[in-house]
Amino acid sequence: MRITQAIIAVVAMAGLATAARADSTQGITASTIMIGNMGPFSGPQSTFTPLNYGPEAYFRYINEQGGVNGHKFVTVFADDSCNEAKGIAAAKKLIYEDKVFMIMANPCSGVAMAIKPMLVQEGVPWIGASANPKISRPASPGIFHSTYTGIESGRAMASFAMGKPGTTKIALAMHSDDWAHGYCDNATDYIKGHNGEIVATTALEHGATDGTAQALQIKASGAQAVMACLYQPELIVLLRELQKYQVDVIVLGALGADFDQVIQAFPNHDYLKQRFFQPYQFKAKIGTGPLKKFHDIFVKYLTKDELPKVGEPTNFYYFGVPAAIVTVEAFRRAGPNPTRESWEKAMESLKDFDTGVLADSETFGPDKHVGVEKMYAVGLSAQGQETVYKAWGDALPDTE
Amino acid sequence: MMLSLLPQLLVSGISSGMLYALIALSMTVVYRATTVVNFGHGDMVAAGAYAVFVFGLGFGFPFLVAMALAIAVLFLAGFATQRFLMQPIVAGPHLSLAMMALAVGYTIRGALRLEWGTETLNPSRPYPQDIYMFGNVVITTDDVVICGFVLLLLAALFLLLQMTPLGKVIQATFQSQRGAALVGINVPMFHALMWGGGAALGAIGGVMLSMITPLTPDLGQWTLVQGFAAMTLGGFGSLGGAVAGGILLGITEKLLGFYANTVFIEITGYLVPILVLLLRPQGLFGRRAIVRV
Numbered sequence A: 001m002r003i004t005q006a007i008i009a010v011v012a013m014a015g016l017a018t019a020a021r022a023d024s025t026q027g028i029t030a031s032t033i034m035i036g037n038m039g040p041f042s043g044p045q046s047t048f049t050p051l052n053y054g055p056e057a058y059f060r061y062i063n064e065q066g067g068v069n070g071h072k073f074v075t076v077f078a079d080d081s082c083n084e085a086k087g088i089a090a091a092k093k094l095i096y097e098d099k100v101f102m103i104m105a106n107p108c109s110g111v112a113m114a115i116k117p118m119l120v121q122e123g124v125p126w127i128g129a130s131a132n133p134k135i136s137r138p139a140s141p142g143i144f145h146s147t148y149t150g151i152e153s154g155r156a157m158a159s160f161a162m163g164k165p166g167t168t169k170i171a172l173a174m175h176s177d178d179w180a181h182g183y184c185d186n187a188t189d190y191i192k193g194h195n196g197e198i199v200a201t202t203a204l205e206h207g208a209t210d211g212t213a214q215a216l217q218i219k220a221s222g223a224q225a226v227m228a229c230l231y232q233p234e235l236i237v238l239l240r241e242l243q244k245y246q247v248d249v250i251v252l253g254a255l256g257a258d259f260d261q262v263i264q265a266f267p268n269h270d271y272l273k274q275r276f277f278q279p280y281q282f283k284a285k286i287g288t289g290p291l292k293k294f295h296d297i298f299v300k301y302l303t304k305d306e307l308p309k310v311g312e313p314t315n316f317y318y319f320g321v322p323a324a325i326v327t328v329e330a331f332r333r334a335g336p337n338p339t340r341e342s343w344e345k346a347m348e349s350l351k352d353f354d355t356g357v358l359a360d361s362e363t364f365g366p367d368k369h370v371g372v373e374k375m376y377a378v379g380l381s382a383q384g385q386e387t388v389y390k391a392w393g394d395a396l397p398d399t400e
Numbered sequence B: 001m002m003l004s005l006l007p008q009l010l011v012s013g014i015s016s017g018m019l020y021a022l023i024a025l026s027m028t029v030v031y032r033a034t035t036v037v038n039f040g041h042g043d044m045v046a047a048g049a050y051a052v053f054v055f056g057l058g059f060g061f062p063f064l065v066a067m068a069l070a071i072a073v074l075f076l077a078g079f080a081t082q083r084f085l086m087q088p089i090v091a092g093p094h095l096s097l098a099m100m101a102l103a104v105g106y107t108i109r110g111a112l113r114l115e116w117g118t119e120t121l122n123p124s125r126p127y128p129q130d131i132y133m134f135g136n137v138v139i140t141t142d143d144v145v146i147c148g149f150v151l152l153l154l155a156a157l158f159l160l161l162q163m164t165p166l167g168k169v170i171q172a173t174f175q176s177q178r179g180a181a182l183v184g185i186n187v188p189m190f191h192a193l194m195w196g197g198g199a200a201l202g203a204i205g206g207v208m209l210s211m212i213t214p215l216t217p218d219l220g221q222w223t224l225v226q227g228f229a230a231m232t233l234g235g236f237g238s239l240g241g242a243v244a245g246g247i248l249l250g251i252t253e254k255l256l257g258f259y260a261n262t263v264f265i266e267i268t269g270y271l272v273p274i275l276v277l278l279l280r281p282q283g284l285f286g287r288r289a290i291v292r293v
Helices: A002-022 A050-064 A084-097 A109-121 A150-162 A176-191 A211-220 A232-244 A260-263 A291-303 A315-334 A340-348 B003-034 B041-058 B065-089 B094-116 B140-165 B165-176 B179-184 B187-212 B219-234 B239-260 B263-279
Strands: A030-038 A072-079 A102-105 A126-128 A141-147 A169-174 A199-201 A225-229 A250-253 A276-280 A376-382 A384-393 B131-134 B139-141
Touching: A002 B239, A030 A050, A030 B140, A050 A072, A050 A102, A050 A315, A050 B041, A072 B041, A084 A102, A084 A109, A102 A315, A109 A141, A109 A176, A126 A315, A150 A169, A150 A225, A150 A276, A150 B179, A169 A176, A169 A211, A176 A199, A176 A291, A176 A340, A199 A250, A199 B131, A199 B263, A211 A232, A211 B003, A211 B239, A225 A232, A232 A250, A232 A260, A232 B165, A250 B165, A260 A276, A260 A384, A260 B239, A260 B263, A276 A384, A315 A340, A315 B131, A340 B131, A384 B263, B003 B041, B003 B139, B003 B165, B003 B187, B003 B219, B003 B239, B041 B094, B041 B219, B065 B131, B065 B140, B065 B187, B065 B239, B139 B140, B140 B165, B140 B187, B165 B179, B165 B187, B165 B239, B179 B187, B219 B263, B239 B263
Parallel strands: A030 A072, A030 A102, A102 A126, A126 A141, A169 A199, A169 A225, A225 A250, A250 A276
Antiparallel strands: A276 A376, A376 A384, B131 B139
C-alpha cells in the first residue's frame, strides 16, 4: 500500500514538474505580460541599476502606446545585490511565485551564470546586460544578449588601442573576478593575435583607494596602452595615479564605468584628452540625435528615485534599453497569443534590426544569441570635446 | 630602473600610511578606553566623508565649516552609539559588544547605500592639485595636505594627552577604570566621550580619504581592514604603535605590491595581522599582557 502511494506521489510530482516546465505561457494573460527585472538594487554594485531602469522606462512608454498586440507589460523587480546566492533566491521567487514570463536586465555576470541552469531547466527566457560571454555562448534556448558581452568589448578596447600607430606594448590593470577576465582575456587574445605584447599585468581590487604600485609598474613596463578592466571607482583611482606619475599611455576602460562620471571626477581634463577612451555602444552621443528620443523617454517615464540625483540620464540607462526594444519587437512578431517558443523564434528571426540606440544592428539566429558586434570608442578630443570614434583618429561625423 | 622607484614608493607609502595611522589611532582611542574593537569604525569613516559632502555641496557651507560640522555630527553619533547601544549591554559578553559595533556599521552603510548607492561621488578638493618634483620623486598637494594635517593632529593629541590635566585624566582612566571610578570619574561618560572622539577622528580620516578616492558607501570596508591591520602591527592599545603601524603598513603595501605582485596590495591588510599575531602577538609597540589567575 505504502509502495503504491509512493509511486502515485512520484508520478504525480513528475507530472506536475512536466506541466510546470511545459507551461510556455506562464506570465501571459489576455492583457498583460509579466517581466522579471533583476538587478543589484542594494549593495555595493547598485551603480548598475540604471541598466534595470532603462528597459523599464521603455516598457512604460510602450504601455502608454497601448502595449503590444493588446498586452501591456507588468514588471516585477527583484534585488540580487550582485550576489549569487541572493540572485538564485530572487530568480526562484520570480519564476515560481511571481510566475514571470521572462527575466531581464540582470547586470551582474556572476548572478547570471548562477541562475542560468535554472532558467534553461525551466525554459524561462533571459535577456540581459551582463558582460560574461559564457551566458549566451554557445547559444542556449531562450537566453539572449541584445548588448555587447566581454568578447565584443574586450576586442573593441584592444583594437582601438592598437589602431594608434606603433602601439604594440599593452599592460592590463584588472580586478581578479570573472567580470574583469571577461573583458581582459578577450582583449589579450586580440592583442596576441595581432602581434602585440602584454608587458605588465596588474591587479587593482574592488575598494582599493590607491594605485601607486600599479601605476609605477605600468610606467616601468614601458607600456603604450592599458586595458583597464575595472569598475568605476577603481578606474578613477588608476587614472589619478597615472596622471600623478605622468605615465604616457592611452587607457581603455571597460564598460563597468560610466564615461561621463569618470570625466566628471577630473576637474582638469587635460590628462584625459586623447588618452582615456572606452568602447562605445551607441550610434550617437548620449542624449543627442537618435538617442534624444530615449533621453525624453527616461525623463518622462522614470520616477525621481529612478533617475540620477544630479544631471542627465547616463550611459547605463541607454545601455539597458535595447533589451526591452528587442523584447517588444519579438512579442510583436510572436502575435497576439505569444508563447515562450514563439517568442524565442521571433527573437531568432531578427536580422539587421536597428534598435535606434546601439552602434550595431541586431542579428540573431538559432546558433547566434548575441545580437551585436560592432562598437565604437568614446574619448575626449584634443580640444577636450567628448567624441565618438569609429577607430583611432577617425571620429564619427557630428559627434565631435 | 626598479630600484630607482624605491624613493617614490616610500614617499607614497608614508602618505597612504598616514591615513591608515589616523584611522588606526581613532580605533585605538576607543579600544584603549573600552577594550572594544569597533568593527563598525570603517563605516563611521565613510559617514564622515559623506557628512562633509552633504554640508559642503548640499548646504553650501565652505569646506572648513562643512568639515567642522561633519566632525561634530560624527562625534555625536559615536557618543550616542556608546550611550544608547553599547552601554546597555556593556556587562554582557565581549562578543555581543563586537556584534553590536558591527551591526551599527552595517546600518550606517545601508543608510548610505539607500541614498547614494547608485552613484560614485567625487568631492572636489578645497585646494589646487599641484605636482612637485624632487628628483624623480613626485609629491602632490594631496600628499602634503594629508601628511601635514595628520602630523598636526598627532601633535595636538600628544600635547593633549601628555601636557594637559585633561590628558592626565584620560591616561589615568586608560590605565585603571576602577581606580578612575574610585576617584569620582564618571567612567560610562568617559567611554561615551571616547567613542565620540574616536568617531570624530575617523571622520577626519574619511574627509582626507575622500580627497584622493571616489566616494562610495563601501569606502569603510577597506578602511576598517587597514585600520585593524595597523593597530595589530603597532600593538593593540598603543597610540604611538597605531601611528607607526599605519605608516609601516602603507610602506609594506607599496613595496610588496610593486616588487612582488600587485595582488599582495589587497591582502597585505590580512597578512600583517596573521604574521604579527603569530610572531609577536603584542605588536611592535604593545606590551605583553600578563594575567594573574
